[in-house]
Amino acid sequence: MIEALRGQNFRLTPQRLEILRILASSREHPSVEQVFEEVRRRFPTTSLATVYRNILKLKELGQVLELGFAEGGNRYDGNRPFxxxxxxxxxxxxxxxxxxxxxxxxxxxxxxxxxxxxxxxxxxxxxxxxxxxxxxxx
Amino acid sequence: MIEALRGQNFRLTPQRLEILRILASSREHPSVEQVFEEVRRRFPTTSLATVYRNILKLKELGQVLELGFAEGGNRYDGNRPFxxxxxxxxxxxxxxxxxxxxxxxxxxxxxxxxxxxxxxxxxxxxxxxxxxxxxxxx
DNA sequence: CTATACGTGAAAATGATTATCATCTAATAT
DNA sequence: ATATTAGATGATAATCATTTTCACGTATAG
Structure with missing residues (x-):
């Protein structure tokens, strides 16, 4: 997944790499809140906005799928194939x-x-x- | 659809009947905003909260289906079968x-x-x- | 007709997500 | 290794859809 992100003006910050790792390795279709808590375990100052921003990028690049439900609160899917x-x-x-x-x-x-x-x-x-x-x- | 609602403590107010009519007759899977605008044409003082409240009731009674999308803004489906x-x-x-x-x-x-x-x-x-x-x- | 419980309108509150902005830092050139 | 700079971050405010609150209105049972 990381390879797919190289090339564009894309910096590999520690927070970003950790978010990538979490989404790529999770089979749980986590919520933003769940990703946020997990990133925080390793980088406790991470902002929720950063999680949203990075997930948005991955969405745009087609690396994760956003699953919306009527009840609200999206879930994210990094498991292929789509x-x-x-x-x-x-x-x-x-x-x-x-x-x-x-x-x-x-x-x-x-x-x-x-x-x-x-x-x-x-x-x-x-x-x-x-x-x-x-x-x-x- | 109206028949399905009788029996419980359910009052047939003009706004409610109009919302029912709209949802029962629409093939367009309208948004709350669209229902709101259409109700307003006949009852211009209707509140947005009333539309939400009535759609919620219909949801609970299984008369309409709520369609959530990742982009936000639910749509409503009164077309059977479900x-x-x-x-x-x-x-x-x-x-x-x-x-x-x-x-x-x-x-x-x-x-x-x-x-x-x-x-x-x-x-x-x-x-x-x-x-x-x-x-x-x- | 009266009483009462349910419904309404208006506005505030909530929850998820996005935007803003000052500061920071990874990537690149020097 | 250092300086440069465009992109990234953290904190917070703003936004958008939806729900709640509350005083007032009204459909319905008696």
Whole structure:
């Protein structure tokens, strides 16, 4: 991911590198607040604005995907390939990636039936994850 | 839709009835602001808070679906059946409903492979609608 | 018709995100 | 190694969507 950022007028500050590292290594689809807390563990003076700024850059460069929900508070996804479906637990708010399905023919079918030129899609399933189901029955 | 609301302590004020009418009849997946402006045409003193309050009620009653996007500003969907896919035009921001596909087996496949108990899903395609494609080539 | 609980309008409060600005520093040239 | 400078940071204010507050209004049950 770092390689993808070289070339433009892009400085590799410690905070930036740490934010990159967190987003690239997390499978948790973290919120800004979560990234902020984790950056702070290593660089305690980091500002929340810095986290937002860097995530914005990564968004623009296509390195992370922003996941908006009606409830507010975006989540960020650095796991490739894009796009892929998400499993959202409505109890613990965790977001997981299921095994990737082949959705290309679905996209093509809808494109041809609607006349849209489709450039992206998003597929989210909402439900209760296995762990929260256990907690329910316990 | 009105029938679905009777029974509970629900008063049928003029503003409320107008908001219901707008959401039930619109195919445009309007924003709060758009509903607000339309209500105002008939009831010019209506407050924005009233629009939010009534949409919240309808959400809770399952009569409208709230569509959140990363860009902010929710859109509202009163078109059944729920859930159904959406075609989002990234140029004009219109949201359309394509012909409904059969997605049940997709849901079942993902449920069994992840262990999730799925209660809902959301499938959005982002692209350029036919009208905006024409505008491009013109 | 009266009473009461729910609804409304206006404005303040909240929460997430973005912009501002003075200061700092990574990258580049000297 | 040093100076230069454009980009980055931290702190804070501003913005935008949404929710809450509260005094007043009114639909509905009795």
């Amino acid at each position: 796009p892929h479906p998400h499993m959202v637990c409505i109890r613990c708010r965790k977001i997981m990636d299921p095994d990737v399905e082949n959705l290309e023919n679905l996209t093509e079918r809808i494109a041809s039936s609607t006349g849209f030129k489709i450039v992206n899609h998003r597929l989210d399933f909402f439900g209760i994850c296995p762990r929260c189901q256990e907690a329910d029955s316990a | 859930p159904h896919p959406h075609m989002v035009c990234i140029r004009c921001r219109k949201i359309m409903d394509p012909d409904v596909e059969n997605l049940e087996n997709l849901t079942e496949r993902i449920a069994s492979s992840t262990g999730f108990k799925i209660v809902n899903h959301r499938l959005d395609f982002f692209g350029i609608c036919p009208r905006c494609q024409e505008a491009d080539s013109a």
